[in-house]
Structures are given as C-alpha cells and as structure tokens.
Amino acid sequence: MLALKDVHVYYGAIHALKGVTLEVKEGEIVTLLGANGAGKSTTLKAISALLQPRSGEIIFDGCRLHRVSAQEVVRMGISHVPEGRRIFANLTVLENLELGAYLRRDRREVASALDEVWRHFPRLKERQKQLAGTLSGGEQQMLAIGRALMMRPRLLLLDEPSMGLAPLLVKEIFSIIQEINRRGTTILLVEQNVHSALQVAHRGYVLETGRIVLAGSAEELSGSEEVKKAYLGG
Amino acid sequence: MAELVQQLINGLTLGGIYALIALGYTMVYGIIQLINFAHGDILMVAAYVAFFAITVLKVGVVPALVLAVVFCALLGVAIERIAYKPLRQAPRLAALITAIGVSLFLENGGLWLLGTDFRSFPPGTVNNYTYTLLGGTVRITSMQLLILALTLLVMVILQYIVHYTKVGKAMRAVAYDKEAAALMGINVDSVVSVTFALGSAFAAVAGVLWGLYYNTVHPLMGLMPGLKAFVAAVIGGIGIIPGAMAGGFFLGIIEALVSGYGSSELRDPVVFILLILVLLFRPAGLLGKDTVEKV
Numbered sequence: 380m381l382a383l384k385d386v387h388v389y390y391g392a393i394h395a396l397k398g399v400t401l402e403v404k405e406g407e408i409v410t411l412l413g414a415n416g417a418g419k420s421t422t423l424k425a426i427s428a429l430l431q432p433r434s435g436e437i438i439f440d441g442c443r444l445h446r447v448s449a450q451e452v453v454r455m456g457i458s459h460v461p462e463g464r465r466i467f468a469n470l471t472v473l474e475n476l477e478l479g480a481y482l483r484r485d486r487r488e489v490a491s492a493l494d495e496v497w498r499h500f501p502r503l504k505e506r507q508k509q510l511a512g513t514l515s516g517g518e519q520q521m522l523a524i525g526r527a528l529m530m531r532p533r534l535l536l537l538d539e540p541s542m543g544l545a546p547l548l549v550k551e552i553f554s555i556i557q558e559i560n561r562r563g564t565t566i567l568l569v570e571q572n573v574h575s576a577l578q579v580a581h582r583g584y585v586l587e588t589g590r591i592v593l594a595g596s597a598e599e600l601s602g603s604e605e606v607k608k609a610y611l612g613g
Numbered sequence: 614m615a616e617l618v619q620q621l622i623n624g625l626t627l628g629g630i631y632a633l634i635a636l637g638y639t640m641v642y643g644i645i646q647l648i649n650f651a652h653g654d655i656l657m658v659a660a661y662v663a664f665f666a667i668t669v670l671k672v673g674v675v676p677a678l679v680l681a682v683v684f685c686a687l688l689g690v691a692i693e694r695i696a697y698k699p700l701r702q703a704p705r706l707a708a709l710i711t712a713i714g715v716s717l718f719l720e721n722g723g724l725w726l727l728g729t730d731f732r733s734f735p736p737g738t739v740n741n742y743t744y745t746l747l748g749g750t751v752r753i754t755s756m757q758l759l760i761l762a763l764t765l766l767v768m769v770i771l772q773y774i775v776h777y778t779k780v781g782k783a784m785r786a787v788a789y790d791k792e793a794a795a796l797m798g799i800n801v802d803s804v805v806s807v808t809f810a811l812g813s814a815f816a817a818v819a820g821v822l823w824g825l826y827y828n829t830v831h832p833l834m835g836l837m838p839g840l841k842a843f844v845a846a847v848i849g850g851i852g853i854i855p856g857a858m859a860g861g862f863f864l865g866i867i868e869a870l871v872s873g874y875g876s877s878e879l880r881d882p883v884v885f886i887l888l889i890l891v892l893l894f895r896p897a898g899l900l901g902k903d904t905v906e907k908v
C-alpha cells in the first residue's frame with residue numbers, strides 16, 4: 380500500500396533521512412522505532428507532504444507522491460496524527476472534529492464519521508462543546524486520533540500517541556489503535572514505547588540517525604538483542 | 614447630559630470606523646503575525662474607487678461602495694501574494710519592512726497619479742438629514758446612522774463567518790497552528806488570502822464611509838485613521854477580533870470626549886499616551902488575557 384524507496388530529507392544543511400526504505404501493506408500495523416532524533420517524525424512528515432524529500436520515492440497505492448500538497452495526500456486517504464497532538468486548543472472538541480472532515484462535502488458522511496468517532500471515544504462526545512485546550516492529555520490524544528479518523532483514512536500515521544500518558548491510558552490508546560486497525564485501517568505507528576508498540580504491531584523497523592538499521596516481524600524485533608539492549612532495558 | 618450623549622454619538626460613529634479598520638489589522642496579525650502597515654492605504658484606495666465611480670461612472674453610493682469593496686478585496690489579496698507570501702518563512706522584520714514599503718508605494722503612487730488635491734463628493738451624494746433627540750439638544754445625522762448600521766452589520770457578518778462557517782473554522786485553525794491545519798487538508802495559502810480579502814473589504818467599507826463623512830478624499834487620507842485603528846487593535850489586544858471591535862469604539866469615544874470637553878488639540882496626544890499606557894501595563898491588550906481566540 381505504502382512504500383518508501385531510498386528517501387532523503389534535508390532540513391537546510393541537516394541531512395535528516397539518509398535513504399529510508401520501508402513498506403506498509405494493506406491491513407497491517409507497522410511500527411517505526413528509534414531513539415530521539417532518529418528521524419521518525421521526519422519520515423511521517425515526508426509521507427504527508429509537510430516536507431518534500433530531496434530524492435527517493437514515496438509510493439501510495441501505486442501512485443508516486445511527488446511534489447503533491449498535504450491536501451492531496453489527505454484526499455488520497457492518508458491522515459497524520461502529529462507528535463504532540465497539535466489539537467486546536469482554541470476551538471471546541473466538535474469543531475476540531477469538523478475540521479478533521481474539512482475535505483468532505485457530504486454532510487451525511489461527516490455525520491456517520493462523527494458517529495464512529497463517538498463510538499471509539501465516548502468521552503469526547505460528553506465534552507463536545509468544551510474548548511479542546513481544556514481537555515486532559517489523554518482526551519487530547521483521543522481527539523487528535525478522532526480528528527484524523529474523520530476522513531476515514533485508509534492509512535493512519537500515528538506519531539507517538541502514548542507520549543506523556545499514564546500507563547493505564549497508554550493501554551487504552553493502544554487497544555483503540557488495534558480496534559481501528561481491525562476495522563480496516565492500515566497503521567504506521569511511530570513510538571518510543573517500544574514494548575507496547577511491538578505488542579500491537581505486525582512488523583517493525585528500527586531507525587537510527589536517518590537510516591533503517593533493523594526490520595522484521597514484531598516477534599523478531601522483540602527477541603532481537605539490539606532492540607532489547609537499546610530500548611527494552613535488558 | 615445632552616452634551617455627553619452627543620459626544621457618545623460622535624464617538625461611536627468615529628469608533629465604528631476605527632473598529633472596521635482595526636479588524637483587518639487584527640485578523641492579518643492573528644493569521645500571519647504581520648502588522649500590515651499598508652492596511653490604512655487600502656482605505657484611501659477604496660475612497661477613490663467610490664469617488665470615481667460616483668463622479669465618472671455616475672453610479673449611486675451603494676454600487677460605488679460595492680465596487681470599492683470588491684476592488685480592495687482583490688487588491689488586498691494581490692498585495693499578500695506579491696509582497697508578503699514570498700517572505701512567510703523569512704524573519705518577521707523583513708515582512709514588516711515590506712509592509713511599510715507597500716504603504717509608501719500606495720501613498721506615493723496615489724500622489725503621483727492623483728495629485729495632492731483634496732476632492733469632495735458632489736453635493737447630494739448622500740441625503741444628509743439631521744434628526745434631533747432629547748428635545749432638540751442632541752443631533753444625529755443620517756450619515757452617522759448609516760455608519761453605525763454598516764459597522765454593526767459587518768461585525769455580525771464577521772462573527773458569523775468566523776464561528777459558523779467552514780472557512781471561519783479554517784481561519785481559526787490556521788491562526789492557531791498552520792502545520793496542523795495543513796494536515797487537515799486545509800489549504801493554508803487560500804485561508805490567508807481569504808483573511809486579506811475580508812480585512813481589506815472591511816477597510817474599504819471604512820474608507821468609503823470616512824470619505825463621505827468628512828467629504829474629502831486625498832492620497833494620504835489613510836494615514837491617520839490607519840494609525841488610529843492600529844492603536845485601537847493594540848489596545849483591544851492584537852489578534853483578537855472582539856478586541857479590535859471594542860478597541861475601535863473605545864478609542865472613538867475617548868477622542869470624542871477629549872475633543873468635546875478638552876480640546877481637539879489634545880485628542881491625538883491622548884490617543885498615543887493611551888497606547889503607551891496599555892503597552893506598559895497590559896501589553897496583551899485590554900481583552901488579551903483570558904481570551905484564547907486568535908484570528
């Protein structure tokens with residue numbers, strides 16, 4: 380469904396991605412692991428066209444995403460939940476979700492997408508009139524995911540959804556991610572919480588200073604000495 | 614008492630015009646953090662468009678106003694695209710200096726093209742009745758009523774757009790976080806254009822009203838109201854829409870009271886002293902504290 384081939388991304392003179400190659404197949408949860416500054420967020424931003432790669436190819440559904448706008452990427456069925464949630468704190472919960480469906484014209488489709496979000500996150504429904512900035516951290520993460528689901532994406536990019544959440548909430552978020560996947564959405568999951576990520580993912584990649592250094596099934600990665608040493612504390 | 618009511622009426626009229634102009638400053642600031650110094654000159658362009666529509670094309674006030682609004686909305690969008698958009702990633706000072714440049718361009722272009730003459734609208738352009746209230750001691754003109762009505766109408770329309778329409782929600786989203794807005798599929802450039810179009814359209818309404826109210830048009834006529842409206846936007850809290858409205862009315866009333874009870878020579882110094890006081894004690898503006906709303 381999605382393939383990156385030898386993607387290079389620069390921030391000015393900084394060479395952030397040095398030839399990233401990876402693949403996500405329809406129906407999978409694929410996790411992208413790596414230390415701070417490895418280039419995980421940069422990879423997601425390149426996919427959602429917030430950044431333009433200097434070279435290499437990004438292919439989605441057989442189409443090369445070359446010089447496309449972020450808007451076109453959303454329209455093609457890729458939604459990106461950015462690191463740090465980035466909800467619109469000055470808008471209400473409902474308005475945030477409506478903006479998630481910005482490119483949808485059919486009101487009935489928006490309404491049914493909204494129903495689906497309420498089903499995943501009943502807590503948001505109770506708070507729909509509240510300003511998003513007044514939500515708790517966990518609720519804000521749910522809103523960020525819900526907002527991305529409003530487009531009914533075929534591929535969901537999640538950037539550290541468990542960041543800053545208490546263990547119980549982390550569990551809840553990961554079970555929701557699995558549920559979303561079970562209903563047919565393919566997921567590319569960036570995480571620092573390696574343990575939880577490998578529990579839900581089918582496959583994974585390890586990124587180190589802009590390069591993929593390891594790839595394999597979730598079991599293989601969980602068993603790998605390198606991953607254990609670097610991230611699982613033993 | 615009658616004197617006070619009279620000054621309040623005069624102040625609200627003037628303040629309404631300031632508020633209309635201040636809205637454009639504050640909306641543009643809210644969305645791209647730029648003080649658009651050319652904003653006051655849009656007002657001058659609008660007054661000339663209306664003036665020539667009335668004197669040359671011989672149309673009525675309403676078509677002239679519509680023409681001015683459309684022309685200035687397009688001009689605002691063009692200025693943003695040509696002068697400011699290439700600098701969106703540049704340091705803010707660069708865009709600010711460019712804005713001053715655009716302002717000088719419009720002013721000197723106006724002087725070169727139109728000369729330094731003050732021009733007046735032909736007599737009878739607007740039917741100017743005077744109504745008396747409170748037993749004849751308070752006077753309000755039809756022009757003042759028109760200004761107040763148009764100002765309130767524009768404000769209601771703007772509130773509706775910002776809060777209840779898709780593009781309004783997109784404007785608030787872009788003002789808050791451009792990158793996150795882009796991830797929603799919002800075309801940030803279009804939203805910025807819409808913001809300039811709206812702000813310039815409001816300034817155009819203000820410009821035509823100003824020209825008719827004082828019955829003069831001149832290439833530098835945008836300077837003072839532009840500056841005052843900027844002060845109003847800062848006093849209300851730059852970036853906050855209700856702040857621009859409140860700041861505009863507040864400033865208009867203060868000016869009317871100072872001219873009415875003190876002297877009109879004190880008017881401008883008082884305005885700028887007020888600005889300094891606000892910047893010293895409430896730099897976020899009078900409405901700037903608990904309001905999260907930008908745009």
Ligand SMILES: Nc1ncnc2c1ncn2[C@@H]1O[C@H](COP(=O)(O)OP(=O)(O)OP(=O)(O)O)[C@@H](O)[C@H]1O
Binds near residue numbers: 390393414418419422
């Ligand atoms: N806007 C930017 N300008 C310059 N350099 C940047 C920018 N954003 C990221 N970088 C650099 O690119 C590299 C990769 O950053 P990236 O944000 O992708 O890392 P990450 O793997 O997501 O890290 P984290 O786990 O901390 O979120 C880092 O060295 C970072 O300093």
Ligand SMILES: [Mg+2]
Binds near residue numbers: 538
């Ligand atoms: Mg990151």
